[in-house]
């Protein structure tokens with residue numbers, strides 16, 4: 001078992017390779033209850049937490065941070081710009097800081113490449129037919145310029161994107177003044193994203209894996225459980241160790257103190273075992289998947305480049 005390494009972002013900022021996922025559920029009481037499990041994680045040694053304005057857990061994280069007494073500079077806090085806020089980047093960023101009760105965040109991500117209509121407090125604004133109110137503009141190229149300006153405020157240490165494909169990164173990088181420090185995407189052994197990982201590595205973009213455990217789908221895979229036996233750890237520890245071995249940051253969510261501890265106490269895998277897990281890839285999305293209309297949050301797979 002080894003301690004969690006730091007990965008260095010393209011602007012020199014150091015990011016812990018494992019962070020706590022901060023999605024707490026849909027209901028207000030679940031989001032408030034996250035304060036308690038954020039606190040147990042911080043007390044167990046987590047120094048990196050991943051939230052988003054649409055998770056509704058920024059306030060809970062801020063409370064847990066203050067309750068923990070951990071000096072702010074020891075922590076790495078990520079939050080994200082909602083898709084409905086692309087026309088109000090500066091305002092939305094300040095709302096996130098106010099929710100967190102912090103002076104700055106370590107990483108600010110564009111949560112989704114394409115814009116939704118703005119409706120205060122609504123993550124997924126809907127048309128009368130139930131479809132998401134997607135907009136034609138602003139483009140992610142336009143809003144990236146606004147996100148870049150946030151760096152000048154000194155209130156964010158690094159900026160990045162989420163749910164971006166090679167196709168959309170290529171478009172963004174043609175005009176970006178600042179190359180995103182991070183691209184956070186769904187990534188686990190059943191969706192190993194080799195091309196995207198290689199592309200980001202070549203551009204100096206650190207990849208962060210969401211849904212990093214691959215849920216029970218991956219955790220019950222015989223190759224994974226066999227390796228868990230070999231290293232005398234849980235299946236989740238094997239999968240998280242695989243991410244770290246590939247140079248990928250992972251943000252597993254657990255509200256359980258024991259599982260939180262497991263997830264930051266990882267074995268070092270032999271190279272051949274890393275390859276065995278990578279070979280499980282079948283391009284299968286487990287978290288963010290197309291709906292019956294073939295759309296992901298109102299966008300086609302072609303638009304997303306997925």
Ligand SMILES: NC(=O)c1ccc[n+]([C@@H]2O[C@H](COP(=O)([O-])OP(=O)(O)OC[C@H]3O[C@@H](n4cnc5c(N)ncnc54)[C@H](OP(=O)(O)O)[C@@H]3O)[C@@H](O)[C@H]2O)c1
Pocket residue numbers: 020021022023024050051111162163184185209210211212213214215234236237251252253254255256259260262263287288
């Ligand atoms: N950028 C995006 O669009 C996006 C999308 C989705 C998620 N995310 C981020 O990624 C984070 C994680 O994503 P996720 O929740 O989909 O996936 P995940 O963290 O891989 O899976 C969470 C599930 O795994 C369980 N779990 C955690 N550790 C375990 C262990 N050691 N053994 C067995 N089960 C374990 C948790 O249960 P317990 O809590 O009961 O332990 C929970 O049910 C989110 O919280 C969020 O921060 C980002």
